[in-house]
Amino acid sequence: MAISRGRLAGLAAVLVLALGGAAGLAAAAASGHHSRTAPDGAVTVSEGPAVPAHGAYFGARVRGDAYTESAEIAAVDRLQQSIGRRLAIVHVYHLWSDPFPSSSDVAFLRQGSTLLLSWSGTDTLAIIAGRYDHMIRQRALAMKSIGKPIFLEWRWEMDRSGLQTQIHSPADYIKAWDHIRSIFAQEHVTNVAWVWCPTALGFATGKAAAYYPGNNEVDWVCADAYPGYGPYRSFANVVAPFLSWASQHSKPVMIGEYGVPTTYGTQRRAQWLMDAAQTVQGDQQIKALVYFDANAKRAYALDVGSPALEAFRRIAHFRYFNPAGLP
Numbered sequence: 001m002a003i004s005r006g007r008l009a010g011l012a013a014v015l016v017l018a019l020g021g022a023a024g025l026a027a028a029a030a031s032g033h034h035s036r037t038a039p040d041g042a043v044t045v046s047e048g049p050a051v052p053a054h055g056a057y058f059g060a061r062v063r064g065d066a067y068t069e070s071a072e073i074a075a076v077d078r079l080q081q082s083i084g085r086r087l088a089i090v091h092v093y094h095l096w097s098d099p100f101p102s103s104s105d106v107a108f109l110r111q112g113s114t115l116l117l118s119w120s121g122t123d124t125l126a127i128i129a130g131r132y133d134h135m136i137r138q139r140a141l142a143m144k145s146i147g148k149p150i151f152l153e154w155r156w157e158m159d160r161s162g163l164q165t166q167i168h169s170p171a172d173y174i175k176a177w178d179h180i181r182s183i184f185a186q187e188h189v190t191n192v193a194w195v196w197c198p199t200a201l202g203f204a205t206g207k208a209a210a211y212y213p214g215n216n217e218v219d220w221v222c223a224d225a226y227p228g229y230g231p232y233r234s235f236a237n238v239v240a241p242f243l244s245w246a247s248q249h250s251k252p253v254m255i256g257e258y259g260v261p262t263t264y265g266t267q268r269r270a271q272w273l274m275d276a277a278q279t280v281q282g283d284q285q286i287k288a289l290v291y292f293d294a295n296a297k298r299a300y301a302l303d304v305g306s307p308a309l310e311a312f313r314r315i316a317h318f319r320y321f322n323p324a325g326l327p
Contacts, residue, residue: 048193048219049114049149051252055323056280056287058316059089059116061257063294069104076108079293082304083313086326089151091116091256091290097135100142109148112326116195116256116290117143121155124168124176136183144189151288153195153256154180157224158211159202170210177213197222197256203241220288221246224257227272229299232264235276243283254288255280259300260308270307277315289321 049057062079064071072092080086090108092115094100105115119139126132143150157163158173167173177196184192200223202208212218223242227233235258246253260272280286291312293302302309315321 052323058321059290061091127176156197200225222254252287257292270311
């Protein structure tokens, strides 16, 4: 929203705008903290995930063999063993009414990973009307009680056509986003970084930008980037429209989901992943890269023994993708 709104405006955001572009982003990253003013006037310092001064976080969504907490934990363990290191970000998904945290959420936090929590939505008009305020407040307090940094991605891919009966309009989406954030601010939730994440395709078609809540309301900008099942498209080609838009906003960038389809063939998939890593290293604004190894049809699966998994393992050990020095 417009800067004149002031709500939740952070000192770091002011510095970023004043310094501009990469220099401003570096200034914010140096501390990893930023201040916000809550509706009651109290100033709180954010302790959300820090922006790496150099490099990018490396993570994944990994789905288990069954829809159980233990299966999800085991799946993440298997991938980590395969690549020989811990994931800096573990991507988890919660339905709108799901309690938080789940036992798998707790397990991933205990191993030292940061959660990227994708929280699905409901009817935006109901949120705006205050129908879910009690539940939102419960979730805010639960996330606060965790006491560890969390990336929160509310209603990702809001620009998808299949969600429009729930979203209604970009204006309604933004009002719902602001409503949820205001409740978190009232509860002084300081450990959450707000990640806004439409589809990369939405920037190519010109739809996504209309849903942007504004620099004061977003901590990280994000896109989910898939090349599709048709003719070969590089990662660089898929993300180019999004990165062009993001370059106009002094915000750290996350690729919240990306995947290379099995239809590309074994060796070509491996090269696609290596090229993706090169693209990320070439754009200093990208600070997090999170693979999606969870498609129901295993279209993007990193199968054991595959060249794609070997490429993923190699990338995981690039120093650039381990800014925190995780084992």
